[in-house]
Amino acid sequence: DIVMTQSPLPLPVTPGEPASISCRSSQSLLHSNGYNYLNWYVQKPGQSPQLLIYLGSNRASGVPDRFSGSGSGTDFTLRISRVEAEDVAIYHCMQTLQTPFTFGQGTKLEIK
C-alpha cells in the first residue's frame, strides 16, 4: 500500500496569515500520463469531506483561489494564502494512483 504522511497534524493559524500543509507519499504518484494522482479534501466540523484540489493542483468547482495545490512525485503541498475563520477544518490528502486508495492522517487547522 502507498503510505501517505501529512504534516503538521495540528495547524494553529492566525486569521489573515498564510498556511501550508505537506503531504508525502511512500511511492511516486506521477502517472505516465503526466498527472499526479493526488487529491485534497476539506472536512468541516460535522460534515462529510469535500473535494478541494484534484490531480495535485486543480481547484475543484467553487473553491476560492486562496487555496492552491502544488508538488509532484512524492511531495505535495496545500497552501491557503490568507486563512479565514471559515477554513477551520480537517484537511486530507488522498492518492488514487493505485488501489487500495489511501489517505493521510488529516491535518486539523485551528484558529489561534
Added chain:
Amino acid sequence: QVQLQESGPGLVKPSGTLSLTCAVSGDSISTSNWWTWVRQPPEKGLEWIGEIFHSGNTNYNPSLKSRVTISVDNSKNQFSLRLNSVTAADTAVYYCARKPYGANKIDYWGQGTLVTVSS
C-alpha cells in the same frame, strides 16, 4: 445535483454483519462511475473500503477483503455494503461516494452514517 444518502442500522452486535445502502439521486448508477465506500473511525483518518462499477466489477481494500461485499442494484439506483464478523474496531462513520471513471477523484460524498459495534 448529485446526492448520495446512506441508510442502515446504527448499532450492530459484535460478530454480526454490518449492512448499509446508498441511494443515489441526480445521476444514474449505470453511468461511468465507481461507486465507493469510505469509513472514518471516531477521531481518526479516512479509510477506503472499496468500490463497484455498474457492471459489477469491484475493487476492495485487502485489509478488509475477506469480510466485505459491495453490490449494486441498477433497478433501485442504489448500491450496498456488507461487512461480516464485525468488531469494535469497525465502529465508524461510513460514507458512500462517487468516483467518475477515469477522473481519479471522489467528487460527491454522502453525509455519512455512524455505525457502532457493541453488544
